[in-house]
Amino acid sequence: MPALNEPLNLGDLLKYEEDCLNYSRDQVTVASGQNLELGAVVGRVVATAKVKRFDPAAADGTEHPAGILLGACNASLIERDDAVLLARHAVVARHAVVWPTGITAEQKTAATAALEARGILIRQSA
Secondary structure: OOOOOOOOOHHHHEEEEOOHHHOOEEEEEEOOOEEEOOOEEEEEOOOOOOEEEOOOOOOOOOOOEEEEEOOOEEEOOOOEEEEEEEOOOEEEEHHHOEOOOOOOHHHHHHHHHHHHHOOEEEEOOO
């Protein structure tokens, strides 16, 4: 019998959040040209307040992690204003966080510390 490969879901990523009136979540606009996965670490473009994939080499605001997406969002052709961002006071599973390709260990450590400063803890999980 072939093995089943299910994609990650919200329960795989999110292990705890403050539930009082969606305190941990913000609705955000994803900039066009982005196709982001559930669990993608994102930064906010200062000039537009739109989110894009976290880029430690950028100089537009996206070099600072703003949070983690709680659902996939395909904004390849047009911006999407219906994305949900985990912005504060939560715990996520390390294996489900999606980092940008090519990120170094030092950049990941710094970004993890920045997320922890926002109250988002990345922990080992089953």
